[in-house]
Amino acid sequence: MKIVVAGAGIIGVTTAYELVERGHQVTLLDSRSGAGLETSFANGGQLSASEVAPWAGPEVPWLVLRWLGRADAPFRLKLRADPEQWLWLLRFLTRCRASARAERVLPNLSLALLSRARMDEIAEKFDNDPLEFDEKRAGILQLFHHAASLKAASSGIARMSDAGLEQKVLTARECVELEPALGAAFASGAILGGIYCESDRSGDAHKYASQLADRAQRLGVAFVTGAEVTGFDTQGDQIKGVHTRAWTFDADAVVLAAGVGTPRLAKMAGARIPVYPLKGYSLTLPIDGDVLAPNVSMTDEARKIVVSRLGDRLRVAGTAEVSGYDAEIEMRRARSVLDATIGLLPQMKSAENGVEYWSGLRPMSSDGSPILGQAGRYRNLFLNTGHGSLGWTLASGSASVLADLIDGGMPRINLTPFDIRRFSFI
Ligand SMILES: Cc1cc2nc3c(=O)[nH]c(=O)nc-3n(C[C@H](O)[C@H](O)[C@H](O)COP(=O)(O)OP(=O)(O)OC[C@H]3O[C@@H](n4cnc5c(N)ncnc54)[C@H](O)[C@@H]3O)c2cc1C
Structure with missing residues (x-):
């Protein structure tokens, strides 16, 4: 089949790769100059x-109210005269229930575990010429500052374990033994304990x-950059072509994987999807040889940051x-991530001058799970x-199950929880 994938972020690239591996003739389009930009x-x-x-969870509306008006609030709402935003917020609010959150955990976990397995299978294929992406297999440690949040988070461990993911609760001392870069935070009494997932x-x-994207091109994917998708040719219940400003590409199937650009493209193809941008910041700090920087990836639940070691850089988001x-980039908000980083890892202050903000x-879908599968009135239109x-x-995982579905094969996990039709209640 001739398949056009719109969007070359991590989702579009992995999709194009899976499809070309299954023998399809794939064109990958992106308006930017390369992949993942x-x-x-x-x-x-x-x-x-x-x-x-x-x-989305029961605590979110209260946190938003508590943080209202604070420029450095970890979660901020800026209302606009935009029906798309209001509708998305309404849907999101209906999901701020413990039962709605719990309902999504196991489907998301099954997709995450499949992703991990699929990355391993792909890595094996490139054994002779590995993908170099500063991968670290040192686990993820969630840090807690309050007993109530640690207790609440620990209550989900058994359920995740039954589904194949092992985690363990650590004392503050065990956290610092695992990750010595937490020494200063431990000494100041800021850490109460943690939950560690070694396999992350x-x-x-x-x-x-x-x-x-390079490997996919070697296998035959035509990757066209500077190609903004502007519309579709349709006939009956099929999309026949994809327009960019300069060209039209014939298509037997189309995958929309354009990140926050997807709702607009879907709308052009007659499908409405509850996906809206949730802005976030990251900073990348150089790691000086003398500084004790973390190796274990971490999530600080109170400071609302994640930290990952990427080679000789530290990424915090x-x-x-x-x-x-x-x-x-609004500098006050970007700075708040830096302040949180230095609060957790004071030794990183020395790297402050080399920080790159982004x-x-x-x-974000309103219920916290991706939308995978066929959508709208065109039978050959797919969303990822x-x-x-x-x-x-x-x-x-998302790319591999979607490629299975398009290919007519049996997806490796149940796709029902990710189907667009789950949103039909509003
Ligand atoms: C601060 C921050 C921290 C995060 N941390 C993590 C993390 O630790 N772990 C994790 O799993 N996820 C994390 N995420 C989420 C993750 O980065 C995103 O979910 C993911 O990058 C989305 O990928 P995508 O391919 O859907 O979108 P994108 O990467 O945005 O790709 C979409 C592509 O589509 C193209 N496009 C859009 N419209 C068109 C058009 N009309 N025509 C042609 N091309 C078009 C764009 O140019 C873009 O290249 C984080 C996100 C943020 C913002």
Whole structure:
């Protein structure tokens, strides 16, 4: 089949790779000059099967109210005169229930574990010429400052273990034994304990996307950059072609994997999807040889940051903002991530002068799970989007199950929880 994939972030690239591996004639289109240059560019780096719970939860409305008006709030809401934003917020609010959150954990986990397995299978194929993406297999440690949050998080461990993911609760001393870079935080009494998932990993999503795009091209994918998708040719219940400003590409099937650009493209093809940008910030710090920087990837639950070691750099990401499509860096908010980093790892202050700030827009579905599968009235239109804060973690699994579905094979996990039709209640 001739298949056009719109968007070459981590989701589109992995999809194009899976499809070409199954023998399809794949064209990958992106409006930017290369792969992984938007939201997949400088994310938190975590491949975190242990942290797949949706962000929508009972505590969220109260936190937003408490933080209202604070420029450095970890979660910020900037209301706009935009019906798309209001509708998304309404849907998101209906998901701020413990039962709604719990309902999504096991499906997301199954996709995360499949992603991990699929990354391993792909790595084996490139054994002679490995993908170099600063991968670390040192686990992810969630840090807690309050007994109540540690207790609440620990209550989910048995369920995750039954589904194949082992985690253990650590005392503050065990946390610092595992990760000596936490010495100062431990000494100040700031850490109460942690939950450690040894099998989790971290790595640079942009490096992975750009290198996998090269490998996919070697297998035959036509990767066209500077190609903004502007519309579709349709006939009956089929899409027949994909327009960019300069060309039209024939298509037997089309995959929309354009991150926060997907809702607009889907709308052009007659499908509405509840995906909206959730802006976040990251910073990348150089690691000086003398500084004790962490090796274990970490999530600080109170400071709302994630930390990943990427070779000789430290990546820290945080904050969430529902404020539209503007990805401009607002220095006060970017600085708040740096302040949180130095609060947890005071030794990183010496790297402050070399910091690189970045902001990106998470393509967030209102219920915290991606949308995978056929959508809308065109039978050959497929979606791979809405991965929110988990796009790097879920990319390889999402791509492989979607490729199975398009190929007419049996996806390796049940895709019902990811079907667009789950949103039909609003
Ligand atoms: C601060 C931050 C920290 C994060 N940390 C983590 C983490 O630690 N772990 C994790 O798993 N996830 C993390 N994420 C989430 C993850 O980065 C995203 O879910 C993922 O990058 C989304 O990938 P994507 O391919 O869907 O979108 P993108 O990477 O944005 O790719 C979409 C592509 O589509 C292209 N495009 C858009 N419209 C069009 C069009 N009309 N025509 C052609 N091309 C188009 C864009 O140019 C872009 O290249 C984080 C995100 C942020 C912002």
